[in-house]
Amino acid sequence: MVYELYYWPGIQGRGEFVRLALEEAGADYVDLALVPEDDGGGVPALESILEDKRLQRLPFAPPFLKAGRQVIGQTANILLYLGGRHALAPRDQAGRLWTNQLQLTIADFVAETHDTHHPIANSLYYNEQKAAAKRRTRDFLANRLPKFLGYFERVIERNRARGAWLVGARITYADLSLAQVIAGLRYAFPSASRHALRSCPRVRALHDDVFARPRIKRYVASDRRIPFNNDDIFRRYRELDR
Amino acid sequence: MVYELYYWPGIQGRGEFVRLALEEAGADYVDLALVPEDDGGGVPALESILEDKRLQRLPFAPPFLKAGRQVIGQTANILLYLGGRHALAPRDQAGRLWTNQLQLTIADFVAETHDTHHPIANSLYYNEQKAAAKRRTRDFLANRLPKFLGYFERVIERNRARGAWLVGARITYADLSLAQVIAGLRYAFPSASRHALRSCPRVRALHDDVFARPRIKRYVASDRRIPFNNDDIFRRYRELDR
Numbered sequence: 105m106v107y108e109l110y111y112w113p114g115i116q117g118r119g120e121f122v123r124l125a126l127e128e129a130g131a132d133y134v135d136l137a138l139v140p141e142d143d144g145g146g147v148p149a150l151e152s153i154l155e156d157k158r159l160q161r162l163p164f165a166p167p168f169l170k171a172g173r174q175v176i177g178q179t180a181n182i183l184l185y186l187g188g189r190h191a192l193a194p195r196d197q198a199g200r201l202w203t204n205q206l207q208l209t210i211a212d213f214v215a216e217t218h219d220t221h222h223p224i225a226n227s228l229y230y231n232e233q234k235a236a237a238k239r240r241t242r243d244f245l246a247n248r249l250p251k252f253l254g255y256f257e258r259v260i261e262r263n264r265a266r267g268a269w270l271v272g273a274r275i276t277y278a279d280l281s282l283a284q285v286i287a288g289l290r291y292a293f294p295s296a297s298r299h300a301l302r303s304c305p306r307v308r309a310l311h312d313d314v315f316a317r318p319r320i321k322r323y324v325a326s327d328r329r330i331p332f333n334n335d336d337i338f339r340r341y342r343e344l345d346r
Numbered sequence: 347m348v349y350e351l352y353y354w355p356g357i358q359g360r361g362e363f364v365r366l367a368l369e370e371a372g373a374d375y376v377d378l379a380l381v382p383e384d385d386g387g388g389v390p391a392l393e394s395i396l397e398d399k400r401l402q403r404l405p406f407a408p409p410f411l412k413a414g415r416q417v418i419g420q421t422a423n424i425l426l427y428l429g430g431r432h433a434l435a436p437r438d439q440a441g442r443l444w445t446n447q448l449q450l451t452i453a454d455f456v457a458e459t460h461d462t463h464h465p466i467a468n469s470l471y472y473n474e475q476k477a478a479a480k481r482r483t484r485d486f487l488a489n490r491l492p493k494f495l496g497y498f499e500r501v502i503e504r505n506r507a508r509g510a511w512l513v514g515a516r517i518t519y520a521d522l523s524l525a526q527v528i529a530g531l532r533y534a535f536p537s538a539s540r541h542a543l544r545s546c547p548r549v550r551a552l553h554d555d556v557f558a559r560p561r562i563k564r565y566v567a568s569d570r571r572i573p574f575n576n577d578d579i580f581r582r583y584r585e586l587d588r
Contacts, residue, residue, distance in 0.1 A: 160504045161444050164451045178450040202403050208420040209406045223465045225485035236478045243467035255406050262402045
């Protein structure tokens with residue numbers, strides 16, 4: 105089966121967590137965001153699903169994955185599905201739930217990171233909410249960032265398998281996602297994230313291990329990997345990086 | 347097995363989504379938030395788990411559920427677990443994923459509703475972020491609230507089973523959660539939610555059907571149900587309800 109991934113073109117966004125899982129799995133997939141509109145890709149492809157009146161299990165928003173006749177939405181839910189099919193999660197139910205739990209905590213972390221530059225509304229430009237963004241970011245960097253990073257550091261530390269991973273002795277989709285968040289934070293807040301990561305050697309090592317995986321390395325070097333940019337979740341505004 | 351639910355005392359919060367599932371299932375559980383501290387409940391009970399250095403699968407934050415030796419965190423993840431065990435989700439994997447997908451969209455809806463009164467930081471009082479709260483709420487009521495409600499209305503409409511529910515012909519935990527959100531929105535924004543719900547007859551009916559379930563009715567009438575209040579996710583500030 106060839107998966108079809110639907111996401112907004114031009115950004116990594118939440119689609120990237122799915123891409124990293126598909127790439128690490130070596131799965132066959134078409135990334136519709138990279139397909140020109142004239143060839144059936146891009147935003148019209150995405151809208152044709154969101155506006156399909158016959159579709160019963162309608163996603164609320166991208167990303168979503170077409171897997172045969174199933175359309176699966178919500179990043180963590182897509183990963184729950186892929187994790188089971190491609191050995192990117194443990195086999196036992198308790199291990200699956202634990203991986204899902206970590207992924208949901210990563211999703212909260214991502215949402216809070218996004219809201220640093222858009223605390224008021226996505227429908228407004230950053231410049232229209234800059235004062236609020238400064239206040240929100242100050243709190244995020246002082247309180248939330250160290251809390252999340254410290255949590256994941258402890259999770260790796262307590263992993264009895266004593267590997268470099270969050271869950272057991274093998275890589276899971278949660279590891280891929282956490283590494284992506286670290287890369288994003290380093291892009292968005294080069295100074296604050298360096299400071300915050302100083303006390304998180306295990307999280308730093310996990311990031312390095314993920315991006316040293318042969319398939320991930322090939323993917324990041326390819327033109328399939330969209331560069332970080334300021335239309336995305338992780339944005340670099342010098343005035344916020346304190 | 348007697349479940350143990352850990353959550354902050356005095357508010358419904360995200361714990362309420364778990365409570366409604368446990369109540370509808372008729373499951374045996376102890377709500378530690380309702381147990382006096384002297385009897386081993388309340389905040390110290392919760393902290394004893396969060397600070398347990400031997401616990402390998404550490405939750406990031408409440409709510410979490412103790413099920414035998416498992417400690418399960420993240421609301422949607424707890425519900426994924428309970429849904430499978432208590433027939434509050436379909437039996438087939440695609441149905442389970444779809445229910446989880448809806449629950450994650452409800453979680454996004456809840457987070458955005460919460461942030462209307464706390465757009466800058468949870469560590470600050472409402473009064474310290476009132477101007478930003480007004481702006482964020484204006485966008486939420488104008489754009490996000492109708493978008494979420496319209497989505498769930500369509501999901502019920504397209505449910506082929508033609509019941510009143512989101513998924514298939516039987517109630518799921520996603521129905522319980524959506525009904526709770528509607529109740530919360532009516533508490534927080536009596537005027538704006540009445541207006542927004544006018545075009546969502548199916549969502550209104552789902553709310554009524556859930557709160558007419560015998561077990562849910564008994565629960566809501568009991569002293570186990572904490573009333574809505576302004577320390578909670580759904581808060582009533584007259585100046586925001588426009």
